[in-house]
Amino acid sequence: MAPPTRPSATVDAVVQLSFAIQARLATLAAGHDLSLTQLRALGALRDRRPTMQALAEHLGLTKSSLSGLIDRAEGRGLVRRVPDEADGRTVRVELTDEGRSAAATLTAAVNEAVDLLLEPLSATDRATITRIARRLTAPPPSPPP
Amino acid sequence: MAPPTRPSATVDAVVQLSFAIQARLATLAAGHDLSLTQLRALGALRDRRPTMQALAEHLGLTKSSLSGLIDRAEGRGLVRRVPDEADGRTVRVELTDEGRSAAATLTAAVNEAVDLLLEPLSATDRATITRIARRLTAPPPSPPP
DNA sequence: CCAACTTGGTTCGTCCCACGAACCAATATA
């Protein structure tokens, strides 16, 4: 069977929506002179102080990419590298006070922006899309070794 | 009232999902040595031959950004600039044969990848998320002048 | 009919982002 040259309606709709969301987030981040990736990083650091390794994995970046990202964020005073106590090799990343306040502001802004986007939905639909999105992003259950 | 420092469950879930989708698309595009933006551009050109202006708007880029994008795509033989017959200033962009075949391949791959992502959903949930996504990405009805 | 404006694109300089390869220091292993 020949591959379809047109996307399925479902795929198309979902992909379009993801682009719409990303566009909003990018605009919002740009308004604070941040890239989308930096926005994500700040979000990821809100309640963690991961190693470079862990953060890179979480963001889907290589370690060299992350190194540069953190360089820039550190240069802006949003983030700080701290040595790990246990292992002399590993470096942990944490928010500075300035970074924490920026993260809070941005979190609120993201909420507002996405809420606005979801505004046309009924309460029922909101609940449904939440459930579905959660389901799709939940890590698949893996049997412990 | 103080702004929340944590995103709402709904917003968080939806944003996470959008990142998951983008990551899949980016990986897929990278596998064909293309950027996400070029992937989008190819998709947009499947059934149109827009002016630079129109394409830039569709992709949410400035005209200078688009100029560079099309330069590179043209350099790879995926796309062609053609002069507009009516207006000597405007340039139209269209797929080459190679670009058309790449677009077809990629469309199929996107379908497969996103279908896989949506695999855990029931048929009902798929229908629901399609409806919701459509609703959210549909342009708001504007009264004709 | 021609000068002044507008419009559609390109070019240029700048910065961010992401990657792989090479490298270095600290730890783990044999």
Add this chain to the structure above:
DNA sequence: TATATTGGTTCGTGGGACGAACCAAGTTGG
């Protein structure tokens, strides 16, 4: 202790996006 392995950084490359300056083709107004 010699040899991996691991965690990060550095460097070079290339795409991506932007604004400002620019240019050519159309449009408008006197």
